[in-house]
Amino acid sequence: MTCDKCKKEMTAREDAVRVSAIAWNEPMTLLFAGARHIRCSPSRAQHIVHPDFEPVVDDRPQFDKRLWDDPESRVYQERGSGYRKECERRYTDAWVQLQDECDEEEAKEKAFKRSRNYLEVMAKIKKIKEGKKKNDD
Numbered sequence: 001m002t003c004d005k006c007k008k009e010m011t012a013r014e015d016a017v018r019v020s021a022i023a024w025n026e027p028m029t030l031l032f033a034g035a036r037h038i039r040c041s042p043s044r045a046q047h048i049v050h051p052d053f054e055p056v057v058d059d060r061p062q063f064d065k066r067l068w069d070d071p072e073s074r075v076y077q078e079r080g081s082g083y084r085k086e087c088e089r090r091y092t093d094a095w096v097q098l099q100d101e102c103d104e105e106e107a108k109e110k111a112f113k114r115s116r117n118y119l120e121v122m123a124k125i126k127k128i129k130e131g132k133k134k135n136d137d
């Protein structure tokens with residue numbers, strides 16, 4: 001999986017599109033959107049407020065949440081005084097949920113790789129490869 005902004009490799013754990021889909025309960029967006037590092041999406045990342053997440057500031061005026069508490073701001077007028085808090089709650093909870101899901105996936109994969117079934121299949125594959133090698137020699 002590659003970030004559509006910086007073009008570097010990324011994991012599901014870092015995916016801003018997934019965080020957003022969870023935050024706004026819009027799983028369908030995953031079908032159409034690419035993947036992007038959460039840190040390559042400061043407009044979303046600025047809302048994650050958690051001790052395990054180094055804070056991000058988006059100082060572009062059209063996105064900067066710090067401006068939303070000003071009653072003169074467009075966001076304040078359209079969404080009300082609580083919108084910044086709501087976004088922080090949604091994005092932070094979504095980011096935590098994504099970390100939990102990725103932890104579970106990794107734990108499942110680890111458990112699978114130490115299971116008897118997996119070890120037996122790997123032993124068979126090894127045997128086949130060794131047999132093939134002998135035939136090639």
Ligand SMILES: [Zn+2]
Pocket residue numbers: 003004005006007008036037040
């Ligand atoms: Zn990126």
